[in-house]
Amino acid sequence: MxxxxxxxxxxxxxxxxxxxxxxxxxxxxxxxxxxxxxxxxxxxxxxxxxxxxxxxxxxxxxxxxxxxxxxxxxxxxxxxxxxxxxxxxxxxxxxxxxxxxxxxxxxxxxxxxxxxxxxxxxxxxxxxKLAEEKVRNLARIDGLTNIANRRYFDEFLNAEWRRCLRLELPISLAIIDLDHFKLLNDTYGHQHGDQCLIQIAQLLKQFVNRSSDICARYGGEEFAIVLGNTSLTDAQTLLGSLLEEIAHLDITNPNSPIQSYLTASIGLATIQPNFEEQEKLLIYQADKMLYKAKANGRDRLES
CATH class of the missing domain: 3.30.450.20 (PAS domain)
Structure with a gap:
């Protein structure tokens, strides 16, 4: 050569x-x-x-x-x-x-x-990398509702808490519980109940439009929304609209003692993160407000 x-x-x-x-x-x-x-x-x-x-x-x-x-x-x-x-x-x-x-x-x-x-x-x-990302995304998604699962919710909330801590911004968390959902399942069956959960999840997606926001299935008939850089007043306005939209879905729940359609109770909390606390405090406060909403008759937002 x-x-x-x-x-x-x-x-x-x-x-x-x-x-x-x-x-x-x-x-x-x-x-x-x-x-x-x-x-x-x-x-x-x-x-x-x-x-x-x-x-x-x-x-x-x-x-x-x-x-x-x-x-x-x-x-x-x-x-x-x-x-x-x-x-x-x-x-x-x-x-x-x-x-x-x-x-x-x-x-x-x-x-x-x-x-x-x-x-x-x-x-x-x-x-x-795309294959690895696809696997990671599948691990983050709830198989039924196709929104974030509890594991990814925990990861996201931790990351958003740290971001808001660094930038001195408020972070809001809403925990949403579907009122008397067991009665709906008992009346129409679990398959129908699953379809209702899917409808609610699709609705929640419309309320999270920024990279600092997420909606997730928190467990069973409970959902959660994280709103980074969102004041309590702004979060109250947004979650109030969500309650109205859930009612507008008009999902029949005839045996509910509240309404003849599916309703929800929402606990909302807002904190500006500090170095002394962790995001668990935000979850605790939102959960406390949820119990208050249930104690006050359900179908309402408490904050």
Missing amino acids: KDVKGFLSSILDSITDHITVIDNTGAIQYVNKSWTAFATRNGCLITENWKNINYIEACDNASDIDGDFGPKVAQGIRSVIDKSHDSFYFEYPCHSPQQNRWFMMRVTPLSFEQDNYFVISHHNITER
């Missing part, structure tokens, strides 16, 4: 991974075709002349754009260069306006003609 160098270059260019080689200062010495093609498709100002651009410095300077990804990558590359680690890999999101994407980066040392180089490859792991 006459042109071994050209042959090896063609092999590297045929690989779908984005590959670059840097020296021990971080300066780029080589990039393959997939690297330049990806840069061109994603609007990178550099498309061809990558030689001697310092990859590590670029990672250091990316901290303002990519959060802490850039510094972590730079630190990982330096750990291979200084031989404190044999290799380094890092998984990271690289989303575009059109799609969500994830890549895995690997850094491995390379010796050539008594000089030290470092091969950096970026492998697209989007298919795997």
Whole structure:
């Protein structure tokens, strides 16, 4: 074979991974075709002349754009260069306006003609990540109502509590109990009761429109709504509308001592998180208000 160098270059260019080689200062010495093609498709100002651009410095300077990804990558590359680690890999999101994407980066040392180089490859792991995300989402969803289950409710409330604590914002929680639901099941059967729960869940979805909000099946015929950055007054207005909408569904419950249709009792609590308390206090207070709603005749909101 006459042109071994050209042959090896063609092999590297045929690989779908984005590959670059840097020296021990971080300066780029080589990039393959997939690297330049990806840069061109994603609007990178550099498309061809990558030689001697310092990859590590670029990672250091990316901290303002990519959060802490850039510094972590730079630190990982330096750990291979200084031989404190044999290799380094890092998984990271690289989303575009059109799609969500994830890549895995690997850094491995390379010796050539008594000089030290470092091969950096970026492998697209989007298919795997989407599959993992699908499994996670299934684990978070209540199988009957197709809204968040209790496990995900707990995770979400904890995260939203910490966010509101950090930003000094209020957080509201409503626990919703369907009044005398057992009588509905006894009258029409559990299959009909399940369809009613599905209807209620679909209604609840209309009341959570922000990333800081969630509706969940809390257990049995109980549901919950978390409203981040929401005052008690705003939450009262929203939950009052929910009570009206539940009545408008006109789900027949003829043996209920309250109304001939399905009604609900709602306990609502609002707290501005502090370092002395945990989200359990919010649950306790909302649950306390729910019991008050039941004691005061049901079919009402207490806060």
